[in-house]
Amino acid sequence: MTKKEEQYELRKYQILDISLTHFIRYGFYGTSTRKIAEEAGISSGLMFHYFPSKLSLYEALVEIGCEKLTIASGENELPLVFFEKQVEWFLAIATRNNFASRMFVFMGLAAINAKGISERAAQMIKAHDVAAMSVPYIEKGQESGVIREGDPLTLSVLFYSSIQGFAETLVERNDLKLPDKEWFLAILKA
Amino acid sequence: MTKKEEQYELRKYQILDISLTHFIRYGFYGTSTRKIAEEAGISSGLMFHYFPSKLSLYEALVEIGCEKLTIASGENELPLVFFEKQVEWFLAIATRNNFASRMFVFMGLAAINAKGISERAAQMIKAHDVAAMSVPYIEKGQESGVIREGDPLTLSVLFYSSIQGFAETLVERNDLKLPDKEWFLAILKA
DNA sequence: TTATATATTAAGCGACTGCTCAACATATGT
DNA sequence: ACATATGTTGAGCAGTCGCTTAATATATAA
Numbered sequence: 001m002t003k004k005e006e007q008y009e010l011r012k013y014q015i016l017d018i019s020l021t022h023f024i025r026y027g028f029y030g031t032s033t034r035k036i037a038e039e040a041g042i043s044s045g046l047m048f049h050y051f052p053s054k055l056s057l058y059e060a061l062v063e064i065g066c067e068k069l070t071i072a073s074g075e076n077e078l079p080l081v082f083f084e085k086q087v088e089w090f091l092a093i094a095t096r097n098n099f100a101s102r103m104f105v106f107m108g109l110a111a112i113n114a115k116g117i118s119e120r121a122a123q124m125i126k127a128h129d130v131a132a133m134s135v136p137y138i139e140k141g142q143e144s145g146v147i148r149e150g151d152p153l154t155l156s157v158l159f160y161s162s163i164q165g166f167a168e169t170l171v172e173r174n175d176l177k178l179p180d181k182e183w184f185l186a187i188l189k190a
Numbered sequence: 191m192t193k194k195e196e197q198y199e200l201r202k203y204q205i206l207d208i209s210l211t212h213f214i215r216y217g218f219y220g221t222s223t224r225k226i227a228e229e230a231g232i233s234s235g236l237m238f239h240y241f242p243s244k245l246s247l248y249e250a251l252v253e254i255g256c257e258k259l260t261i262a263s264g265e266n267e268l269p270l271v272f273f274e275k276q277v278e279w280f281l282a283i284a285t286r287n288n289f290a291s292r293m294f295v296f297m298g299l300a301a302i303n304a305k306g307i308s309e310r311a312a313q314m315i316k317a318h319d320v321a322a323m324s325v326p327y328i329e330k331g332q333e334s335g336v337i338r339e340g341d342p343l344t345l346s347v348l349f350y351s352s353i354q355g356f357a358e359t360l361v362e363r364n365d366l367k368l369p370d371k372e373w374f375l376a377i378l379k380a
Numbered sequence: 381t382t383a384t385a386t387a388t389t390a391a392g393c394g395a396c397t398g399c400t401c402a403a404c405a406t407a408t409g410t
Numbered sequence: 411a412c413a414t415a416t417g418t419t420g421a422g423c424a425g426t427c428g429c430t431t432a433a434t435a436t437a438t439a440a
Contacts, residue, residue, distance in 0.1 A: 003438095026217075027216075028220060029216060029220030029427095030307075032426080034426085042388080044428090045430080046388055048428085048430080109302065112295065112361075116215040116216045150369070154366055154367045155369070157366060160355075161355030161359050162348065162351060162352035165353075165354045165358075166347065168301075168302060168351070169301075169321075169351050172302065173347075176347060179340070183338070184348075184377075186377055222398090224396090232418075233420065234398090234399090239417070242399095381440100382439100382440080384440095385437085386438085388436085390432100391431090393429090394429100397425080397427080399424095400423080402420105403420095404417100404418080406415105408413100409414080410412085410414100
């Protein structure tokens, strides 16, 4: 990779990183491309050399979020092992206030108001419904008696909501210790 | 109350109601006072007869949210009874997609990005930290052995995060049944 | 070195924003 | 009926927005 291409990719990531923070703090419409450019130390026009529009910047983040926040669905794992891995994976990225942990908050916000921003982003998120994708594991666990009875989707949504909700709180507060993974699993366990 | 005053209060509530929906969907900066006025069937100027600014409208909603979403802390209740009442109260308002249930989502968003909007709103929310206020109940429950061990604040935050997170998901999806209250309490129970 | 492609800037356009204000309509109190 | 206070409008102001574009600097390839 040439020097030029290297700087290109670096700038692109830098813009995404700054945008992520701004989108969380000020929302899509409150985020100004001028401010992002200023913070990145480039002219406002150059922004549009890297991303054709503010919307494309937002959608790029949603796409990255969909990729990064997907869990590799283990092949035919035991249900409780599957959900335990989910929690462990979350706790691992939550310990560092990095790109991924801010992405968690961003995606939570996007799930609520992407419809008011971009139909494409809304559909990406909808197609990436981790709670719905985990329903089979819930059902399997209920059959074997290790997961409590009740509507599987609702149970799954509650499990991921608790992770999502805690992640949102975590970014705002620094007086929080990390929960034990058993606390999350208690929602599911029979 | 005269006919005039009656209409005044009605309009004021109507504006708040429309604003609530817009703030959730488009965020503070994406919400236009003109659009709110249009949806309320009044001129854009009249908006500012009822609320002196868009910010005051936002802060009014935060203030209402702080009032409505506060639970009457029962005097010396048993810890598990206290948290059970919290869940029951949430489930009661979650069953209707009304003002209160949208307010739930609004306050969740406000907790994240009020700092980027209004210092006053941010402090109102901070002063209304239900999770922190519930810590004594957690500690009491841990002493009597009915609540699991672990950092009390973290435990409390996780409990309320699960409620908050589920409420946020509930407004977006209509294919969800309501969880059993035991599912939430399982997070706390020893 | 020269030619070509890319990086970068800054000015500026049209649209939209929150909000004000002079003007007019309506309702209330006497 | 008249006076006064309140309700209501819509044009308009100053500012910001996303984005374009002509011009220029810089890096790469020949």
